[in-house]
Amino acid sequence: MSAMLSAEELRKALRLYLVMGSPNCGGGDPYEVLEAAIDGGITMFQLREKGPGALQGPELLALGARLRRLCAQRGIPFIVNDDERLALELEADGLHIGQEDAPAAAVRERLPKMIVGVSAHDLGEAQSALAEGADYLGVGPQYATRTKLDAREVQGPAVLARMRAGGIHLPLVGIGGIDATNAGAVIRAGADGVAVVSAIASARSPREAAAALRALLLL
Numbered sequence: 252m253s254a255m256l257s258a259e260e261l262r263k264a265l266r267l268y269l270v271m272g273s274p275n276c277g278g279g280d281p282y283e284v285l286e287a288a289i290d291g292g293i294t295m296f297q298l299r300e301k302g303p304g305a306l307q308g309p310e311l312l313a314l315g316a317r318l319r320r321l322c323a324q325r326g327i328p329f330i331v332n333d334d335e336r337l338a339l340e341l342e343a344d345g346l347h348i349g350q351e352d353a354p355a356a357a358v359r360e361r362l363p364k365m366i367v368g369v370s371a372h373d374l375g376e377a378q379s380a381l382a383e384g385a386d387y388l389g390v391g392p393q394y395a396t397r398t399k400l401d402a403r404e405v406q407g408p409a410v411l412a413r414m415r416a417g418g419i420h421l422p423l424v425g426i427g428g429i430d431a432t433n434a435g436a437v438i439r440a441g442a443d444g445v446a447v448v449s450a451i452a453s454a455r456s457p458r459e460a461a462a463a464l465r466a467l468l469l470l
């Protein structure tokens with residue numbers, strides 16, 4: 252577990268997890284989108300700069316530094332997707348990696364003080380991630396998504412129930428196609444929280460979208 256958050260604090264932080272980068276903001280300013288989402292009540296943030304027009308190099312570092320600072324000011328854990336070096340440069344609270352990224356055990360060893368999140372699509376992957384020292388699992392896709400073109404097939408909330416029944420007690424967050432119409436089903440299946448991209452970042456009002464999700468998650 253990260254030195255920064257206890258397991259219980261992490262479970263709470265995962266409740267409404269915004270995952271986002273500039274390509275998800277419909278041309279809007281990602282800083283303003285994140286600020287509005289924090290005002291609306293998100294509890295954790297992941298910088299995932301992927302897709303058409305994704306920033307790289309110094310531009311990505313500059314954006315990451317601004318978003319990181321905003322999260323620090325507002326008490327929101329700041330996680331970086333995929334890029335271990337960027338996570339270190341930004342002094343992130345954590346790194347999220349998937350099955351096609353660096354091996355979780357090696358990342359755990361290199362980043363002993365960071366929150367390490369791992370994507371898991373079935374019980375077997377969840378058991379491996381647990382054994383390799385993951386702090387939480389991102390589980391999905393729960394529903395169809397247009398945000399991640401290389402997403403695996405839809406698993407549905409039942410995959411969360413299978414993980415719980417299989418003895419996975421790690422903090423779990425559902426991801427993929429989640430919005431206000433289906434977030435409750437994800438929680439009822441066993442997730443501690445929901446991770447969303449488009450439901451907040453592409454909303455007409457990211458603040459209102461985050462507030463609506465927060466209200467139904469009973470926060």
Ligand SMILES: Cc1ncc(COP(=O)(O)OP(=O)(O)O)c(N)n1
Binds near residue numbers: 389
């Ligand atoms: C919270 C959370 N869960 C899952 C993912 C997906 O990670 P990954 O499978 O590595 O895919 P990319 O996001 O890197 O395209 C995530 N980012 N966050």
Ligand SMILES: Cc1ncsc1CCOP(=O)(O)O
Binds near residue numbers: 395398447448449
């Ligand atoms: C990053 C990721 N991993 C699995 S699905 C997904 C994308 C989720 O985006 P959205 O919330 O817009 O469906």
Ligand SMILES: [Mg+2]
Binds near residue numbers: 347
């Ligand atoms: Mg990844």
